[in-house]
Amino acid sequence: MGITLKPVRVGICGFGTVGGGTFNVLQRNCEEITRRTGRAIVVEHIAQRRPNVNCDTGNTAITDDIFAVANNPDIDVLVELIGGHEPAKELVLTAIRNGKHVVTANKALIAEHGNEIFEAARKYNVVVAYEAAIAGGIPIVKALREGLAANSINWLAGIINGTGNFILTEMRDKGRAFADVLKEAQELGYAEADPTFDVEGIDAAHKLTILSSVAFGIPLQFDQCYTEGISKVSAEDVANAESLGYRIKHLGLTRRTEAGIELRVHPTLIPEKRLIANVHGVMNAVLVDGNAVGPTMYYGAGAGAEPTASSIVADLVDVVRDMAVDQNVRMPS
């Protein structure tokens, strides 16, 4: 009974850790995903620089040209996982102009070029989804946009950079110096060779910019964000905070003020009894205060192949559900 809808055809651009994780999660949990979506999701085209040894891609078409995926007329949704500004921006805009929905984990792209990208998406009537760009596997965009839809959001505050939280946790637990822990984080693969984005707060500022836009329904305003990292936090600072019953956490904070929406990223003293002060290591957490629900918190892995894939696939499922709507009815904007 009932019509059987065609599978949704996905192209993945960028087939490293997260791309491979996304492919594998779609394969492994295929049955459950199809049950929840009402329609199969099939990866039909992959653009990669080198093969991913963790994936059995079988007969899937492979290219080294990301634009071949964006221009492939058989692809319904493009998953952008190459990161950075260019050519990611041109890739996403090409996909949009070709009428494809886009799912991305690229926080720099959305935070700094999101207004332009969303305008193009509206013009070409496609969805651009970016749950995976913030806080890895935590469904925080969905919580803000749908779960808390009844609320006017007062403020939100989050530990949204796992590398920074790992460093601060190690400094506190073991009395170690910043530079020493950073070196270990680099060896463990938690921090990049150039750690500037993580330790100077830029990564957190990108994510906060996106969260603020979703929470308050405003355009992205990355250049309005006060940004301070953890590179000046010393072992003494951490010990002094501890002796007073506080912990130092690197928070992104956005709230309504009389002068407009405030955005800031900086180290913060938090009383040790607060739940968010007990979020350790590479884990992320976002506290959201709504005018009906009060304070709520969302916690989980902020990075990693399969946690990030979890958010990408959740976005794919939502896009697929929306496609049924798009093909039949248009809501007024």
Next chain:
Amino acid sequence: MGITLKPVRVGICGFGTVGGGTFNVLQRNCEEITRRTGRAIVVEHIAQRRPNVNCDTGNTAITDDIFAVANNPDIDVLVELIGGHEPAKELVLTAIRNGKHVVTANKALIAEHGNEIFEAARKYNVVVAYEAAIAGGIPIVKALREGLAANSINWLAGIINGTGNFILTEMRDKGRAFADVLKEAQELGYAEADPTFDVEGIDAAHKLTILSSVAFGIPLQFDQCYTEGISKVSAEDVANAESLGYRIKHLGLTRRTEAGIELRVHPTLIPEKRLIANVHGVMNAVLVDGNAVGPTMYYGAGAGAEPTASSIVADLVDVVRDMAVDQNVRMPS
């Protein structure tokens, strides 16, 4: 440009704490809710036993007959807030047979009669939504069903009874006896005059039954739940746990086992460093472990007028979005 859709017309049955909170949140956050929904949500009919002094209902039609709302042809969605088994069940089935969507906060009704109610909803092609039945304002049903749609869920464990968590928190913080704290909880309005549902674990078992069904995509099986409350936990138990570095929390736990899905509710020793061991007072939290995302946690107020209203209105927003789909396209089940 584009068509302007008619407002969605809601009837509220039961106009006490939560009903009044729902009415007030819909009024106060009307602008934001309409922006997120693309369509206004208007309360057109209220069934109450007595006026709610916290609400200015203006010209809204008022009745003391709940079935007048279920049979009112002008109502699109019925919000059931009378609680308990009957006449709530007959009310909900009447609304369904009349083609109305239903939003409910009634955990006993869904846990014990949900299979029958969902079958009727499928037959009459309407939605029955129940986010508010579990963990107050925390969007946990949405997280399980949509945010974690990529995952096969391994297990979940939650503090899902605020009264019980308040009692255990007071016993630990102040070394007080169970009976003493229960009396205070009753005076504060956190516990009922007959506290059986809360302190013997039945309320938590209702909620766990629903969460288990959503997480694993299985029918509701309340009679399979092992249920033990906190009434036998002594001040000595709490102190002994504390001295060993543990806290006693009342958890609902459901997981996949080789013998099927396990459901159990009982006091549990948790190492004090775990995040969920630091959820205090009347707050709720649910830990969910998915096979892609790993452990995630969702925290917030488990009860109260406006936290519960937050979930009811979120369900209304989802129902309204789905109505656009329902009127135009039918997904195969």
